[in-house]
Amino acid sequence: DTIKGDAVAQLNQPSPAMKPEQKVLLAHDETAPPSSVKKRKHTSTGDPQGAFSAWVHWRVFTAIYSQTLLHVLRKPSINIGARCFQGAFEDKSFVSLADLVSENTLRGVKDMGFEHMTEIQHKTIRPLLEGRDVLAAAKTGSGKTLAFLIPCIELIYKLKFMPRNGTGVIILSPTRELAMQTYGVMKELMTHHIHTYGLVMGGSNRSAEAQKLANGVNILVATPGRLLDHLQNTPGFMFKNLQCLIIDEADRILEVGFEEELKQIIKLLPKRRQTMLFSATQTRKVEDLARISLKKEPLYVGVDDNKDTATVEGLEQGYVVCPSEKRFLLLFTFLKKNRKKKLMVFFSSCMSVKFHYELLNYIDLPVMAIHGKQKQTKRTTTFFQFCNADSGILLCTDVAARGLDIPEVDWIVQYDPPDDPKEYIHRVGRTARGIEGRGHALLILRPEELGFLRFLKQAKVPLSEFEFSWSKISDIQSQLEKLIEKNYYLHKSAQEAYKSYVRAYDSHSLKQIYNVETLNLPQVALSFGFKVPPYVDLNVHSSKGAKLQKRGGGGGFGYQKSKNMHKAKIFKHVNKGGKGDRRQFSR
Template sequence: MPRRQGRSGGGDADELAELRERVISEAPEAGSNPLLTDAEEVEADGKVTFSRARRFSELPLSRRTLAGLARGKWEKMTDVQRATIGHALAGRDVLAAARTGSGKTLAFLVPLLELLWRERWSALDRLGGLVVSPTRELALQIFDVLRTLGQKHDLSAGLVIGGKDQQEEAARIAPMNILVATPGRLLHHIDQTAASRPLDASEATPGSLPPQADRLLDLGFKQTMAAILEELPRKRQTLLFSATQTRRVADLASLSLSEPQYISVHAASKTATPTRLQHHHMLIEPEQKLDVLWGFVRSHLQAKTICFLSSLHPAQVAFVHAAFSALRPGVSLLCLHGRQKQMKRLAVYTEFCAKKHAVLFATDVAARGLDFPTVQWVVQADAPEDVATYIHRTGRTARHTASGRALLLLSPSEKAFVDQLSAARIATQRLRPNKQQADAARAQAATAVGERADIKYTAQRALVSYVRSVKLQADKAVFDASSLPLQKLAESYGLAAAPRVRSLSGGGKAKEAAKN
């Protein structure tokens, strides 16, 4: 967005006065949930409220924001947008939970731009709005939406995710009105540049807006977020958005929100995930996993698939990607994990988004917030740690109005997870592996491991990583590392012998030593 040279002129005065009046008169009652489907009523606090607006054009929004919405071809509002934007425009704090792919980004960016516009914000006012994202990829995605939405606003915006010289980055972001940032990099600038004050978060009065609050806490940013919140002004508006409402999100809300509007968009839905998402699971022995996964890839060459593996260490992702690439399945294979350098991660993300058919092997760095277009399948080759993680992973498909399918591979000892999904209003259909499709990949993998020392080393680390990830899971009703057949697992990875995993049945972290 172009940098503003001065405050709003008289040409906006009439529009500004009209919209301020409409925001007050049309605001939903505090404590209400204005969400309605086409012919339904929602009863909140004993009163029936009606949501008239279905399109952005029906809201009290400035011509500048409406022009950005038109440029992005955003016309109809999603449920989370209809439920929250009215409260946010009225200046209220919001704590909202909505399914993945439901349109949360516009739900906080539209009010942010409108609040700054109604305050007649300019470049002279410096920082006015802050968006905190848990991952670099999501921050970049939010920033791209912001550039489209705010193209007609005389405001400047910056992206703070690292990867550049700090002094150069500090100089570029100093005059920005809106910042989209990851927590660690943002706090680094706040702390390290305090003397010269090129970044003063205390000026961010109209809006401080951290999305994906649950993911921020999952990634261990609780202390970082608390430190950032201390630097923000006490008088501010805060919007917290997440796909799930958890105790940790509530704890963060208690620190940062004042009399918030609690809105759970899909709490009363029959399913916890989009109705267009079909759920499937298979019960297979652990040593069959790679065979089944290989069979799936070979039989879905015309699909776009994300396959999630253990996130304890990227070795699982690295090995499966390397081994399957060596086997040449006939479709593009990519991998994404947190230990890749920033530019590499962004390159992989961009390449996968651009491809019509591909398989992305990923850790949970790709599980939340990111919008991958036209993903038909989400395969979870390793069981997720809990139902919330399952929901976030499957949320990479069936986004917005699209349909999608999800496949979960479970060992017999992990069958209890199906009951947990059912209790969370997620019905999953059991599939049985097709023996003809699940061509035994282990013989070919053994050849690749034998011929390439790097793949052999990665296979050893991957196996140890997988066993440790199972051992360290908190839910012992689902995860039982002692039941894993290490030798059979090793053979399925193309290894002649299993790496040694010490203290497999004892307490504490497992210690491992890989043999030749």
């Protein structure tokens, strides 16, 4: 804007050679009119009228040209050199917020090493500071956490909240790990503030949390299940002064079954409040949640709406086609080759993570593991251990796929395919985070699953096929089979992992891609170290001529044979709501 103003002022400065009322309209010599302006011919004896007419034509041309130029300069949307004036000279530094944000908060941001705002931060912080309700969608790793933390801290600061005033801001996170991470970022931002803040989540000491809430927690980070528990059952929890509700990873919270809890939470909280919904993807359920939680006219911020890809630019993504029996051999070779880097490997079930964790550590390939069946203390310890490591391998379920900001992850390996493109995007979002982040992602697909690439293409996910030299893949199949046969504990763990893999496969929503009937069970069993498939409690293959059909209300488990053979209980039917392993997310 400054440069634009200087240019306009300079164009309108009077020429010293002209009268004061005459202004120079163009920065070039008026005595040399362009060839497109035709001069009137006049005789050598002199034609004052013709000369005057030519001069008038030239002045009219320069006036029109100058007005066009000034119009271009004033119009912010005109691209010049591939960047518009408004975008090129906008100040996106945190210092530019000095008139809106307190010095204490800016000092905290500076201590964290941040100088410039990301796009989502630049578009949301100012409206949020003005008290607007916001529904924001941005790619993973785009800086959403700071985008909502800075405004909520400023709100508490300006209202001079004290512990006796109770809770003024509640931040909801879908998983315990993400809640801990948000709490950690807030702790750094609050270094120079005096306000109280806290964390409540499943797996923690409830009575200790209740005591802290009774003492007064101004900014509270929580998981939905535990928050609802405290809202309903903790007498000393003062939330009547709530000023702001923030729902982080809103789509994820809804996906993992917290829809009813969210509705109850929203009913219990004061209606007069500011609400912020942050998400990586916009779904119908998120829109429904926005309708019941936001004011009538929220501000929608979508920083990636016009982008060509749904994932960040610094991410190199590819897939490899691998038959079922070669899957573990490929994984083992890849992990061994990249063991000095930082990798995350995604599995579809807790038992599969547990088995591969035990197996790989047993054969001297050190790995870590996070899944929903671990105790919270173990999950927390492993999470921070992997965050602080320069290299390492983390095996995990989708409990770690959302929002977690793990530094410098080199590779994301999806050993078991994701349920849909949204899940894929969130998994690969653990790498190439930040403005200049770089990373790689590998998706392992069976030949029958290649149709999933079509869905990824529709979701604007660019993938290329990675070439592997199968001659260089470690052939440890016979050693694996002997180990599983002789080691009782690994044998038991492999059995559970095999069963949970088949069940998880059957629970996929994209049945046209992940059809459980296409699984060749003997080949699948080989990847778990079995020569012969173990007993499986899911009848995925019937005898000749008998069609498979779903049991009514079975939710995807418990196939039975048609005709009159359904009474023969060859396989034990497992209800989804039972104790059988399945992909799960802990509250």
